[in-house]
Amino acid sequence: MDPSEGRSPELHVTVVGAGVIGLTTAVVLQRDGHRVQVIAAERGERTTSAAAAALWYPFRASPPERVNAWSRKSLDELTRIAREHPEAGVDVLTCLESADDTRPPWWAPCVPDLSIDAGPHPLGAPHGFRFTAPRIEPSLHLPWLESQLDSPVRVERVQSLAAVEGDCVVNCTGLGARALTGDAELLGLYGQVAITEPGDIDPDVALGDERDESALIYVIPRRREIVIGGCVVPSADDRSLVPDPERTDAMLQRVRAAGLRPGRLAGARAGLRPYRNAVRLEREGRVIHNYGHGGAGYTLAWGCADEVRSMMRHVDASTRCCV
Numbered sequence: 001m002d003p004s005e006g007r008s009p010e011l012h013v014t015v016v017g018a019g020v021i022g023l024t025t026a027v028v029l030q031r032d033g034h035r036v037q038v039i040a041a042e043r044g045e046r047t048t049s050a051a052a053a054a055l056w057y058p059f060r061a062s063p064p065e066r067v068n069a070w071s072r073k074s075l076d077e078l079t080r081i082a083r084e085h086p087e088a089g090v091d092v093l094t095c096l097e098s099a100d101d102t103r104p105p106w107w108a109p110c111v112p113d114l115s116i117d118a119g120p121h122p123l124g125a126p127h128g129f130r131f132t133a134p135r136i137e138p139s140l141h142l143p144w145l146e147s148q149l150d151s152p153v154r155v156e157r158v159q160s161l162a163a164v165e166g167d168c169v170v171n172c173t174g175l176g177a178r179a180l181t182g183d184a185e186l187l188g189l190y191g192q193v194a195i196t197e198p199g200d201i202d203p204d205v206a207l208g209d210e211r212d213e214s215a216l217i218y219v220i221p222r223r224r225e226i227v228i229g230g231c232v233v234p235s236a237d238d239r240s241l242v243p244d245p246e247r248t249d250a251m252l253q254r255v256r257a258a259g260l261r262p263g264r265l266a267g268a269r270a271g272l273r274p275y276r277n278a279v280r281l282e283r284e285g286r287v288i289h290n291y292g293h294g295g296a297g298y299t300l301a302w303g304c305a306d307e308v309r310s311m312m313r314h315v316d317a318s319t320r321c322c323v
């Protein structure tokens, strides 16, 4: 966040959506001096953001150049939060990601300490990448973000963005944007995670293997539990979000087959990632759209919020519209 840009005049901004994207955007805009109100149909535990794993990792989000820039901004901000605000539920872990060869991944430019491991990876791949990245605990982080706001989140379903009050409206409704904007490009990608007790899993190391999406594996330690994933299944919006026990078993078996010993199963979560061929971050009149972050909402949130902040500098408060 570059303070040399100077502040824009205070605007009354309504952010629609209280997942990680809406709350992060609201915090950044409030810090920049705007009067911000968040409106959301659901908050906290009832959002997709609450079901996320949630490791910093650019997964299922496009386009690559913008994703790299946003991810890098988020990496820096989340690392700072981990250092300065332990109550925000962010910790920096060593991450070991599987690879078939020693070519760097497409997102390598945004990770300063990425190195290629030429030897076998703990999940069985011939090679791997090693880097450090923040892991976020949604049950701590979403309330922490809310606690940073001057006005509490207003729980209300918006029927039309045009009817929302404010000099500017930021649309952070995730998959809900399809109904609000008619965006047929948005697709729900079903994901499910198992939550276990720590068992013998190293609490400082996250493991991942996304080489074959039909057998996706990740093992992400939290402070008191382990998150084990995962899956990616294109799905209708009304798909049941009750986790499928057979899928949970299959994920645990994949992890055990790799020689890992997580503890007792403590629960499972499911959600629909709001996927789009390209994240929609653009202005349309007095509305700024910020949705479609796919499998990387936590990874992109701070970078995208900062871009919204920059766009806000072109909003003319006197005409109440974006110029």
Ligand SMILES: Cc1cc2nc3c(=O)[nH]c(=O)nc-3n(C[C@H](O)[C@H](O)[C@H](O)COP(=O)(O)OP(=O)(O)OC[C@H]3O[C@@H](n4cnc5c(N)ncnc54)[C@H](O)[C@@H]3O)c2cc1C
Pocket (backbone or CB within 6 Å): 016, 017, 018, 019, 020, 021, 022, 039, 040, 041, 042, 043, 047, 048, 049, 050, 051, 052, 053, 054, 055, 056, 057, 156, 157, 158, 159, 172, 173, 174, 175, 176, 177, 180, 190, 191, 192, 193, 230, 269, 270, 271, 272, 273, 274, 291, 292, 293, 294, 295, 296, 297, 298, 299, 300
């Ligand atoms: C199993 C799983 C694992 C994941 N793991 C990771 C990970 O490791 N790392 C990572 O970065 N990402 C991960 N993700 C992806 C991440 O969860 C999403 O990208 C992120 O949650 C999207 O956030 P959002 O705020 O856009 O959407 P949401 O969390 O869905 O929030 C949308 C908000 O908009 C509101 N809303 C919608 N429509 C309306 C309306 N009409 N009126 C008012 N409010 C409305 C909703 O009530 C809600 O408050 C994972 C996702 C899943 C499902």
